[in-house]
Structure formats: C-alpha cells, structure tokens
Amino acid sequence: MGKFVMLDSHTFSKGNLDITKKLLIEQGIDAIFANCKRKEDIIEQAKNADAIGINYLHIDEEIMSQLEKCKGIVRYGIGTDTIDIMAATKKGIAVCNLPDYCVEEVATHTMALLLDLCRKITYFNRKVGTGIWNSEYGYEIHRISSLTIGIIGFGNIGRLFASYVRAMNMNVIVYDPYKEDSVFEEYGVKKVTLEELYQHSDVISIHIPLKDETYHLICKESLNKMKDGVMIINTARGPIINMHDLIAALKSKKVMGVGLDVLEEEPIEQNNELLKFDSVVITPHSAYNSIESSAIQHRKVAETVIELLKGKIPSNTVNKTNLDSKSIIKK
Numbered sequence: 001m002g003k004f005v006m007l008d009s010h011t012f013s014k015g016n017l018d019i020t021k022k023l024l025i026e027q028g029i030d031a032i033f034a035n036c037k038r039k040e041d042i043i044e045q046a047k048n049a050d051a052i053g054i055n056y057l058h059i060d061e062e063i064m065s066q067l068e069k070c071k072g073i074v075r076y077g078i079g080t081d082t083i084d085i086m087a088a089t090k091k092g093i094a095v096c097n098l099p100d101y102c103v104e105e106v107a108t109h110t111m112a113l114l115l116d117l118c119r120k121i122t123y124f125n126r127k128v129g130t131g132i133w134n135s136e137y138g139y140e141i142h143r144i145s146s147l148t149i150g151i152i153g154f155g156n157i158g159r160l161f162a163s164y165v166r167a168m169n170m171n172v173i174v175y176d177p178y179k180e181d182s183v184f185e186e187y188g189v190k191k192v193t194l195e196e197l198y199q200h201s202d203v204i205s206i207h208i209p210l211k212d213e214t215y216h217l218i219c220k221e222s223l224n225k226m227k228d229g230v231m232i233i234n235t236a237r238g239p240i241i242n243m244h245d246l247i248a249a250l251k252s253k254k255v256m257g258v259g260l261d262v263l264e265e266e267p268i269e270q271n272n273e274l275l276k277f278d279s280v281v282i283t284p285h286s287a288y289n290s291i292e293s294s295a296i297q298h299r300k301v302a303e304t305v306i307e308l309l310k311g312k313i314p315s316n317t318v319n320k321t322n323l324d325s326k327s328i329i330k331k
Contacts, residue, residue: 001028002050002309009033011055023302061087072308081210094317101296102288107160109287110235113259145169150201153208198225210237220245231257235287238262261287
C-alpha cells in the first residue's frame, strides 16, 4: 500500500515500535524505523515516504519541500509545535497528532506535582536527607481546600485535572477564550479573564499548546500580576514560561514553588539555577508515560497511517479544514 518511515525511532523502546510495525505490515505497508538526528538524514529517509512519523524532530518548510510523495506527518504526541503546519498545508500534507492518548497520565502527573508542592513532599525529603527533621521548615503550607487554583487552557487534560482538584474541594477558576460557557458550567468551574486568573490564583496550572501567542506567556510582566507566593505547574510546553524571569521570581519569593515536567531546553543542564531551589520539583518530560498510554500511542499511529495511505483524512488531522482530500489521494 505504501511506505511509512518513523524518523526518530531511537527515542522509543523497540517493544513499543513493534506494535506499529505489526499493524502496518498486516495492511501491506512497509514500515521503516530510522534514527535521524540531522536535517540531511531526515530528508534522505523521508523524501520517498508516503507517510512519516516523528517524536521530537522538527519538520520545517525546507524539509517539507523535499517530500514529494508524503500524504501525512504523524506526531507521536499531542503537541504539533515542531511541525510547520502552514507549509504542510500548502504542500497538501496532512498533519496528524494523538490528542487523547495520554490525557489521564498528564492530568494525574499534574495532580502529583500539585500535591507535592502543597504538602512539600520533595522539599521535606531533601531536608531529611541532610539531617534536618523539622515539620515547619521552609515556606508555610495551607489546607488544600483553602486554595484557589487557576487553570490556563481547558482542553481534555485541563478538564480532567479540574475534576481531580474539585474532588479535593479546591476553588477552580479557568481561562480559555475558545471554550463555550456551557463547558465551564458542566465542570462546575468559574470562567475568568487571564488578568483575573493571575490576580486570584494561589496555584496556576498550564494546559495550553505552544503557539506564537503563548510563547513566554508567563514572563516578568505576567508574574508581577500574580499573588505573592504563587505556585506554578507546567505539564504543557516549556517555552510557555520564560525561565529567566521565573528564576528571578523564585529568588524574590514572588513565586514560592514550581512543578515542571517541561522546560525551554531539555534535558536540563546540571548547572541550571532552577536546580538550586528546594521548592522546585522537576520531572524529565515524563507526564505522558505509562504502559497503557504507550500501547495506545503506537496503535493510534498505525491506525492513522493506514487511513492516510487509503487516501482518507483522519479525524485527528489538525489542518483538515484547510486540506483538500483530493490532493492526498493523488499522491
């Protein structure tokens, strides 16, 4: 039926890739798993592919121009900020993602970071390891039901996370200008402006995609609008937060605690100032991870590729409203 190339297969374990390979072979699709790291390697492997898959690689307009047979690009995740979607659309290439494969995992991970910060779990563990046995050491903590949490972005993950924190009787306020009022009512949360969220939140949790308008959304200007001693959690995309400004806010105690699963630059350098703060908890971009989510991830990639190579536009195509299905069939 065609040829599929997964370009950065070295970022996955072989066992998970076997799920995709088996399903594609059953449909008569050649499945190639490459280990591309340079742009030249990407172009060489992708130029004759009918569909390509990526995990962390960037596919820009230059690469796109070399894809003569490609019907679609499948991102092994939710975010598509590593793909030039406009260039893909002009080329008649579908850009597909996996919008719901790890929703529960990321919402749970966000909840774990929230509880860690609110109860100082990692903070106390570090102190006990140095011989300090003091239940009142460090910043003051409050009963979780006394706190207001502001959620930026109310997509699948934001909504599930909201249901978790509501179960703990937290006051939940949400900013998402793209959602209907009925969605906020359904989840029993209060819709607010971004300014109001900054002003009233004790904890802020970020659940938005990385776009031009969200790049460095959390910066010196927005941090100054927040409560003194605010806590910030980010399980979305690292560049949404200006790390230089965040570090300055931690030093001044404007920000009291931070839980991060994503950073502007990954992996974090060992001399990064963030690692000097006891009130900062960092995990290695692992919020998505579970045995179950990995199985769904690789199965859905195969299902998406099969649809693409049958000349269809999959439902998980992010640029489908601007894509002509005939252009895919012709390739």
